[in-house]
Amino acid sequence: MAAVATAAIASPAMAQERRLDEEIVVTGQRDGYSVDVVQxxxxxxxxxxxTPTTINVVPRSLLDDQGAQGLDDALRNTPGVTQQTTSPFNTNTFVARGIAVDAQTNYRLNGGLPIINFAPMPIENKERVELLKGASALYYGFANPSGIINLVTKRAGAQDVTAAYGIVDAQGGFGGGVDIGRRFGSDGQVGVRINAFGAKTESTTDGVSGNRQMVSGAFDWQARERLSFRVDAEYYRREGEEPGGVSLPAAVRGTITLPNIPSPSNRYAPAGAPFKTEGLNLTARADYALAGTWSARIEGGISSxxxxxxxxxxxSVNLATGAGRLTLTRTPDQFWQNRYVRAEIGGKLETGQLQHALLLGVSRTRQYRRDQPQTRYAPIAQNLYDPVTIDLSSLVPASRTVLGGNTVTDSGAYVMDVISLGSRFDLIGGARAVEYRTRTASQDYTLRTVTPTVAGILHLTSASSLYSSYIQGLESAGLAPDGTTNAGETLPAARSRQWEAGVRMKLLGAMASLSWFNIDRALSYANADNLFVVDGRAVHRGVEGSLLGALGHGFEVALSGQYLNAKQRETGSATLNGKRVVNTPEWSGSAFVQYRLPAIDRLAINAGAYYIGSRYADAANLAVLPGFVTYSLGGSYRFTLKSGTSLxxxxxGDNLTNKRYWATGGNTLNVGASRTVRASLTIDLPSQPQQVRSRS
Structure with a gap:
């Protein structure tokens, strides 16, 4: 895939927020893992x-070197991220810091439009993946305090991009795509970046395969010296098959005994059991430079x-023989849609000797989920260790129901002020006024409140800073998940509080970060009656560190680790109070190192290790999922033809030791993929730099 990098931007110790219309564009040249700017x-x-909060950034160069195919590959480089409920082959249900990443509110495109993760999002057309951890109510309103996953699209930059690539894996999957970027006009005022990708997908589970496609366009137009426009459009679909998971066994005399981890090749679902998704994201933005340092922005979009x-x-698995029974539920016509609009103005002013960087705005998001017809089928015998093939046509409907739809409207007005006190200290204050309304056929709930944000940043040197912050968050407890008695029920809103302190510094060509965090939030879980409820509080405390960038000539590293102590409180149940939150490993981390040989700069080798510690699969801490570590190994070789074309x-290779492990926690367990090996070839045609109009 075409190697890209962000344009160099100065980062003085006392940097203020840049103008809203300032662009950070790709140059078409390969760069390392270091990241200076968040988006x-x-x-x-x-x-x-x-920035006074923890942000993990996975740049394009790291995604390319690891051969990443999806968000799960990208986010394994960020500590404290686990998965639950669904098979990772088809989609990802992430948990960060022990808190679910909501599929309809916590994913963003280019920092704005809330995109919907029920249709797994492609990364082939993305320049980077960012995870802003913790609460974020000031800017994003209602969103779980797990964090915001932001996908930044590739855009036309100062260099033309013309690339084609193909991929193949040891399971028999294959595919390919193109990446084309151009600027047009006398001053390069129009930019176009087109990406397209298609693949036949194969898993390490017998008979589970599919296909996926993606096409996207990123368009920029500098209409006037002060006025610019940006439009993004992407469509993607995935057609796959359900492999089937394993339900958490019932407790026997106060203990839940898990079965031996079966082979990743075992398929339990009927042949042809569908898992089909498609997504469409459209967003548009206009920026206008006002007088002085002030600028205004209007943006909006639709995601479906x-x-x-x-x-x-x-x-109901017999642990000795593996005999059990399948429960099967078909929901054939699920549909979600988000509509989003935002308007804001930002700039700088002085009051006496104080410098202010102000941001004021309003935003509104409308989330819609339509009624979903659902069919439950009669249970069928199956075996955990020696599964048999089941014909999809043999299923017998047992009952039909409809999961009620809902409409959620999240409106807010916000203000943030970054006050520079002298040359080394920034004080940040902000607040958001919120009106949150959720409606179903039987419920109409409205909440009006204000959430504050306070932070301070001390710049020790031009290459280091200390920070502390207090942020309040607002979250909907969401919907009761599949597998619970009240699946699909909308749960009430709740407030979370987050304290964080940290230190950052540049070391050689890398960025080192260390932070402490404490999140106090409402607790949601499946109780003894398998009802998903909001009851009590959860306190998530931990320490997180990372190192990303170059260390010495030829070495690039992506190191991260997290210690997390997440406990349940005030539940009203002695069997739950003081117990660890579901699916929260105490220890997790990753280490990836790439070395580019000095004598053969075109040759690079890399290795990685990814660790998830032991977790509890239930709220009462009766079932323990063992910790695991997987290893990766890879390499690349680049050569240039006489024509200037680069290949x-x-x-x-991932999971090189063929480790068996539970990839997901919670009510449904899924086995992780076995050893995988994939290869790719990228062809980059030579390009000429384009003259781009300055935005400064």
């Missing part, structure tokens, strides 16, 4: 050293997702 939330376009899924789980060959 998410109210702190966008500020330097990493000037469709899904047809047969949920299959194997339960890059990559080879990557």
């Amino acid at each position: 998410v939330g109210a702190f966008r376009n500020r330097g990493v050293l000037d 997702a469709h899904r047809d899924r047969l949920i299959v789980a194997l339960g 890059t060959f990559r080879l990557n």
Whole structure:
């Protein structure tokens, strides 16, 4: 895939927020893993050293070197991220810091539009993936305090991009795509970046395969010296099959004994059990430079997702023989849609000797989920260790129901002020006034409140800073998940509180970060009656560290680790109070190192290790999921033809030791993929630099 990098931007110690209309564009040249600027939330376009919260960034160069195929590959580089409920082959249900990443509110495109993760989002057309951890109510309103996952699209830059690539894996999957970027006009005022990708997908589970496609366009137009426009459009679909998961066994005399981890090749679902998704994201933005340092922005968009899924789980398993029974539920016509609009103004002013960087705005998001017809089928015998093939046509409907739809409207007005006190200290204050309304056929709930944000940043040197922050968040407890008695029920809103302190510094060509966090939030879980409820509080405390960038000539590293102590409180149940929150490993981390040989700069080798510690699969802490570590190994070789065309060959292997592990926690367990090997070839045609109109 075409190697890209962000344009160089100065990062002085006392950097203020850049103008809203300032662009950070790709140059078409390969860069390392170092990241200087964030592009998410109210702190966008500020330097990493000037951001008072934990942000993990996975740049394009790291995604390419690891041969990443999806968000799960990207986020394994961020500590404290686990998965639950659904098979990772088809989609990802992430948990960060022990808190679910909501599929309809916590994913963003280019820092704005809330995109919907029920249709797994492609990364082939993305320049980077960012995870802004913790609460974020000031800018994003209602969103779980797990964090915001922001996907930044590739855009036309100062260099033309013309690339084609192909991929193949050891399971028999294959595919390819193109990446084309151009600027047009006398001053390069129009930019176009087109990406397209298609693949036949194969998994390490017998008979589970599919296909996926993606096409996207990123368009920029500098209409006037002060006025610019940006439009993004992407469509993607995935057609796969459900492999089937394993239901958490019932407790026996106060203990839940898990079965031996079966082979990743075992398929429990009927042959042809569908898991089909498609997504469409459209967003547009206009920026206008006002007088002085002030600028205004208006943006809006629509995100929609469709899904047809047969949920299959194997339960009541005899641990000795593996005999059990499948529960099967088909929801063929699921549909979600988000509509989003935002208007804001930002700039700088002085009051006496104080310098202010102000941001004021309003936003509104409308989330819609339509009624979903659902069919439950009669249970069918299956075996955990020696599964048999089941014909999809043999299923017998047992009952039909409709999961009620809902409409959620989240409106807010916000203000943030970054006050520079002298040359080394920034004080940040902000607040958001919220009106949140959720409606169903039987419920109409409205909440009006204000959430504050306070932070301070001390710049020790031009290459280091200390920060502390207090942020309040608002979250909907969401919907009761599949597998619970009240699946699909909308749960009430709740407030979370987050304290964080940290230090950052540049070391050689890398950014080092260390932070402490404490999140106090409402607790949601499936109780003894399998009802998903909001009851009590959860306190998530931990320490997180990372190192990303170059260390010495030829070495690039992506190191991260997290210690997390997440406990349940005030539940009203002695069996739950003081117990660890579901699916929260105490220890997790990753280490990835790439070395580019000095004598053969075109040749690079890399290795990685990814660790998830032991977790509890239930709220009462009766079932323990063992910790695991997987290893990766890879390399690349790049050579250039006489014509100037560059060819890059990559080879990557994951889970090299063929480790068996539970990839997901919670009510439904899914086995992780076995050893995988994939190769790719990228062809980059030579390009000439284009003259681009300055935005400064």
